[in-house]
Amino acid sequence: MLANTRDVLKHAQHHQYAVAAFNVYNLETVQAAVKVAEKEQQPVIIALGERYFPTVDVEGFSAMVKGIATKASVPICLHLDHAYEKKSIIRAIRSGFTSVMYDGSKYELEQNIQHTAEIVDIAHMAGVSVEAEIGSLARGSFSDEEEGSGTLTDPLLAKEFVAETGVDFLAAAIGTVHGMYQGEPNIDLGLLEKIRQEVEVPLVLHGGSGTPDEIITKAVQAGICKINVNTEVSMEAVSFLQRYFKENEMVHLSTVMADMQMAMEPVMTKFVQLFANR
Numbered sequence: 001m002l003a004n005t006r007d008v009l010k011h012a013q014h015h016q017y018a019v020a021a022f023n024v025y026n027l028e029t030v031q032a033a034v035k036v037a038e039k040e041q042q043p044v045i046i047a048l049g050e051r052y053f054p055t056v057d058v059e060g061f062s063a064m065v066k067g068i069a070t071k072a073s074v075p076i077c078l079h080l081d082h083a084y085e086k087k088s089i090i091r092a093i094r095s096g097f098t099s100v101m102y103d104g105s106k107y108e109l110e111q112n113i114q115h116t117a118e119i120v121d122i123a124h125m126a127g128v129s130v131e132a133e134i135g136s137l138a139r140g141s142f143s144d145e146e147e148g149s150g151t152l153t154d155p156l157l158a159k160e161f162v163a164e165t166g167v168d169f170l171a172a173a174i175g176t177v178h179g180m181y182q183g184e185p186n187i188d189l190g191l192l193e194k195i196r197q198e199v200e201v202p203l204v205l206h207g208g209s210g211t212p213d214e215i216i217t218k219a220v221q222a223g224i225c226k227i228n229v230n231t232e233v234s235m236e237a238v239s240f241l242q243r244y245f246k247e248n249e250m251v252h253l254s255t256v257m258a259d260m261q262m263a264m265e266p267v268m269t270k271f272v273q274l275f276a277n278r
């Protein structure tokens with residue numbers, strides 16, 4: 001069933017697990033995520049980034065995800081990931097997304113608070129929940145995200161930000177990167193504990209790909225309720241396609257797409273099981 005992201009994350013917070021938010025770009029990524037969620041009997045968040053708006057029919061895509069979600073036996077959320085423009089957020093709300101992320105990290109704190117609070121007002125009137133980020137992630141290899149400053153979250157600023165904006169969940173920058181790590185990850189779990197002490201809303205971790213399992217487990221135990229995953233799933237699909245075209249000269253596209261979906265499912269399963277903290 002289609003579910004409100006805030007309700008799903010409140011449940012995760014209460015029961016100390018994290019929900020996977022998979023970035024999707026096509027039917028196959030959506031179907032793979034929902035299939036894995038049903039098999040594992042875990043909720044999942046389908047996340048479409050604003051950066052894909054120029055190539056994806058947002059209203060059509062939303063209708064498709066909602067159709068698939070309605071038939072699912074577990075909660076499925078539809079989330080707008082990293083949106084920088086108010087008009088993208090309104091478009092997502094109008095087409096039935098269950099949550100939106102406003103990324104105002106390029107602004108000074110005061111301005112970020114002002115913009116975010118305005119988005120929260122609009123989204124809440126439509127029953128849509130809002131994620132925001134304090135600090136910002138650096139970009140590693142193979143990522144499709146914007147380069148961020150790598151500034152870590154200040155716990156006291158995070159507290160002020162949540163109190164003044166009314167966001168429903170907060171992305172904490174603790175040293176994970178978007179994409180694969182270049183060198184050893186340097187993730188500050190102590191900082192996460194401090195943020196947790198100051199902030200009551202569910203916390204989100206961006207940059208799930210390549211993050212060591214033991215760090216993920218500790219982060220979930222320290223209060224992370226949603227973990228975003230993009231790059232590792234994309235890499236799995238692309239390397240599958242490279243192998244496929246080496247081994248098969250001319251095949252039908254429908255077969256390639258169905259097989260690519262199957263190739264993505266094990267990597268999504270790995271994340272869903274790890275985040276479930278069972």
Ligand code: 13P
Pocket residue numbers: 023081082143144145177178179180205206207208209210228229230231232
């Ligand atoms: P990865 O690409 O590192 O998995 O991060 C995804 C993400 O955080 C999207 O918001």
